[in-house]
Amino acid sequence: MREEKNKREGRKIKIGIEGISKAFPGVKALSDVNLDIYEGEVHALCGENGAGKSTLMKILTGNYLPDQGRILLNDKPVVIRNQAHAQELGISIVYQERSLSGNLTVAENIFTNQQPHNKWGFINKKKLWEQTRLLLQTLDLAIEPNVKVADLSSGLQQMIEIAKALSRNPGILILDEPTASITESETMVLFKVIRELQKKGTSVFYISHRMEEIFQIADRISVLKDGCYQGTFTKQDTSIDEIIRLMVRRELKQARFLSQAKDEVVFEARELTGKGFSDVSFQVFRGEILAFAGLVGAGRTEVARAIFGADPAFFGSISMNGKDLKIGNPSQAIRAGIGYLPEERKEQGLFMNMSIESNIIAGTLDAAAVRSWIHNSKISKIAQIYTNKLGIKSSTVKQKVNELSGGNQQKVVLAKWLLLNPSLLIVDEPTHGVDVGAKMEIYHILHELAKAGTTIILISSELPEILTLSDRILVMRNGRIATELNKRETTEQEILAYASGIYQNTKTEKLLTN
Amino acid sequence: MKRLLRDREVSLSLSIVAICIVASVTWPNIFPTFDNISQLLLNLSIDSIVAVGMMILLISGSFDLSVGSVVAFCGGLTAYLLYYQGMFPLPAILIGLAAAGLVGLLNGYLVAKAGINPMIQTLAMMGIIRGAALMISGSGIQNLPPDFNVFGQSKFLAIQSPVWIMFVVVLIFHLLVSRNIMFRKYYYIGGNEKAAVLSGINVKKLKIIAFVLTSLLAGLAGILLASRLGAALGTSGRGMELRVITAVILGGASLSGGEGKVVGALLGTVFIGVVSNIMIIARVSGYWQDIVLGIILIAAVGMDIAFNRPAGISLKTYLRNLTIS
Structure with missing residues (x-):
């Protein structure tokens, strides 16, 4: 001015x-x-x-x-x-x-x-x-x-x-x-x-x-x-x-979480190839937060959807806790202990016209039922516990989710996954369209999850978010893993340079031999 | 008051009661008699049974246009087996129902697995099955055996058996849809199919089941109709699909899915039944019935839009924003 x-x-x-x-x-x-x-x-x-x-x-x-x-x-x-x-x-x-x-x-x-x-x-x-x-x-x-x-x-x-x-x-x-x-x-x-x-x-x-x-x-x-x-x-x-x-906001930069990763491979992908990505191999450890960085369209979401069985993979294999997995659809993935919080909250994550409690219980109806008969009071009780736990701001758990702010909506989707309790949770742009306060809360939730032993794959286009949350960073470009970076040694500039192809992949060989 | 009116089951029940009171006062010797009411219920019992299945499909975001044809086909096939093959009623009925289930399986499989639009799939099936029904029943199969007719013509506590069967079907499915895990999932599928898939719900399998159930209920209705009339006609159930969809939407379902209750399906058919009955008593031309029902449907859905907008937003702004998103 x-x-x-x-x-x-x-x-x-x-x-x-x-x-x-x-x-x-x-x-x-x-x-x-x-x-x-x-x-x-x-x-x-x-x-x-x-x-x-x-x-x-x-x-x-x-x-x-x-x-x-x-x-x-x-x-x-x-x-x-x-x-x-x-x-x-x-x-x-x-x-x-x-x-x-x-x-x-x-x-x-x-x-x-x-x-x-x-x-x-x-x-x-x-x-x-x-x-x-x-x-x-x-x-x-x-x-x-x-x-x-x-x-x-x-x-x-x-x-x-x-x-x-x-x-x-x-x-x-x-x-x-x-x-x-x-x-x-x-x-x-x-x-x-x-x-x-x-x-x-x-x-x-x-x-x-x-x-x-x-x-x-x-x-x-x-x-x-x-x-x-x-x-x-x-x-x-x-x-x-x-x-x-x-x-x-400055707080964003201050908070860098400490790694909780243990020395135990939970999930591994080998030469995974599908629509929009090829030859993707990586390992994730228990309690680790592994970030996938890259520009929009680099193939990160496609990899996640293939792992989750939402889209087919043409080639390659995945294994969980050392055991090979064949996943044809998301319900099989969930049974195998994999969760996926999708990129587009409203289109893929939420039942917008339904209540908070219905959304939270969507994946675990049997938790609220005895011999296939649903007890509505149980649903409310479970939903109440999770709205308190995640700090979802609403008048009641019966409120429709389309009346909530983006941050609270995202917490509702997170609550659904916490209830399913996967051992590997893939979160795709978890704070997209979420205000700064809720963003920090979501970071804490994810960090707490990792601390409790859940392995998390974080897909994000926000570099500060990646640097705040992750233990390790895989940068994808044009459907391939361009490089692996260590959070402690890297900077936003370096990640961007690999993501946009300014740096070429010198480290990929090291990654593949791992 | 406004809150109550938002609940379609409540507003519809109140409307039915109000209409009945007016009719009883206007025609005290005709409308509120036992004969008239029991005839009214008998007439709507077949539609109601079909409406229950249609309601489940609409909750899941689909619908089935072939139900009317299935009614004719299933009744025709059962009658054919009884009359020309001399089968006993029970096996004939079971084969008839199995054929209906098969139609539903085909509909469901092609919609869920092959991704054919339900409108196109069931429209095609409507034509195919109608053709088959006409082929089987020819100019109609009459003089069905009494031990089959007993199924639709007997009375219990002075009320005809189709009415009892309707109540049992509504009750069972009302309990299932409101309390059972599997049926609850239809609300999620109708609410957001993509999110349902990503929440681990086996959407394809459940969709197929919904189509099979709808067809089975249409089959049951068809057999009941044949047994009540003691005859099967290739043309029975014509136009039923749209009448039933009208009733179900009046009863609180939405074409985009995720909404509705089984009781609403019953209330919808009752409402239509009462209105038709009154118009007959009032000697209004049959053509007017369709016109009035059409107007009522638009009014009901329009009121829904007005009442269900988020609080604090004027109708004008709400409609404006609707067209954007």
């Missing part, structure tokens, strides 16, 4: 965000956020997962209405009613998640709502393809307009998303983690495109976790933490360290 005032006079403010607040049941997603973006500016938005970046952008695109505050577009207050309205106003967004129809062609996807047609509504394919070719050329993409989107790599799909957003010549373009699933050369092309847009006067909101990228592309950087605005800085006046300090 320091020298914003004097700059303000020189440049035209495209969008002003004034005192925006938004609450969801159980969470205050944004409180009193003020920031603006100049015409032709690349404005980066930084913050941890759950800091409110996406919520803020969803307000700009009309998906949410703010509870308080207003938005000024070209100095005039606007109420953005929905995404179509946002597009009319010249605001386009590329979401983190894909919003393409895989069975349609590239051209049809890009021009979904604005395909050239004659007066009877028949689509002019020739013109459509011509327009698509032109647009793809500006992005340096050599893709035919009539290719089906499902046949493209995820990186190319991301570029199609961007092309789709650009097809409307937006005045404001929002990019939410645009480089999460694209290669470095594709990133370079993207940056070139952004520079060109900037010259034409387009304002770009750029959301990313990758600090190097932000400092490469952004003019100014704003930081959000737990829904609160922390300040805006011009690139020259700040540093990566300062931004990270504003984003992260």
